[in-house]
Amino acid sequence: MAINFILVVALLLAALWTVMTARLIRSAFGLALTSAVLAILLFRLDSPMAAVFELSVCAGLIPVIFVTTISLTHRLSQDAFQIRQKERWGKYWYLLVIVVLVGVLLSRRALLPDVPLPVVTHPTDVRIVMWNMHHVDLLGQVAVILAGVFGVVILFKEVKK
Amino acid sequence: MSPDLTQVFWPFSAAAILLFVMGTYYVLVTFNLIRALIGVEILIKGATLLIILAGYVTGNTGLTQALVITLIVIEVVIMVVAGGVILCVYRNNKSIDVRELRSLKG
Known part of the structure; x- marks a missing residue:
C-alpha cells in the first residue's frame, strides 16, 4: 500500500513537472517519466499487458514524436519566454478550487444516485x-x-x- | 467494496482526477500547439488510470486492458497526425503560437 502511495505521488509530481516546466523539451521528457510511472502503477493494478503497451508506446514512442516535432520548430525568444513565465502562474488557479468543491459535493452520499449496476464478468x-x-x-x-x-x-x- | 479495495480506490481515483485537472490547465493556459498536445496526453493518462482502476475494482481486468490497448493505439495515431499538422502549420506560418494563426480566418 505504501508503495502504491509513493508511486501515485511520483506520478503527480512528474505530471506537475511536465505542466510547469518552462522548456518544451523538458516537458516532453516529463511526459515520458509520467508514462513510465503510470506503467508501474498499471502493473501493480494487475494489468501487465496494458503496462507493457504504456511503457513501450507512451513512454518510448510518443516522446520521440514530440522531440522530433520540437526539433523541427524554433525555440521561444527570451522575451516571450519571460512573459510566459510571468503569465502562467496566475491563470486558471480556480480550476483546482472548482474540482475540490465538486469532489466535496459528490462525496456526500445523498447526491449520488443509487443505480444498481448489473454484474458483468469477463475473462481476466x-x-x-x-x-x-x-x-x-x-x-x-x-x-x-x-x-x-x-x-x-x-x-x-x-x-x- | 471491501476495505482493501477502498484503500486502493480513493488515492488512485484522486490521482486520475488531478491528472485530468493538470491536463485541462495545460490545454487552457498555453498558446503553443505542442504544449496543448502534451496537455491532451496528460488528460489521456488520467483516463487510462481510471479505466484500469475500474477494472481492478470490479475484477474485469481483461476487459479494461483490452480497452486501454485500443486507447493507446488511437492515442499514438492522434499524436503522430497532430504532430504532422503542427509541422504543416509551422511551415506555413513560421509559428506555432495559436494567436498568430491568422490564415484560418474566413
Missing part, C-alpha cells in the same frame, strides 16, 4: 478478451493505424516548388 485474460470477444476492436485498430500512416505520408510530404 486480456488475450481471450481481445481475440475472442473484441476482435472487431482489432480491425478498428488496424484501420486507425492505416489512417495514421496515410495521414503522416500526406502531412510530411515535401511540396515540390
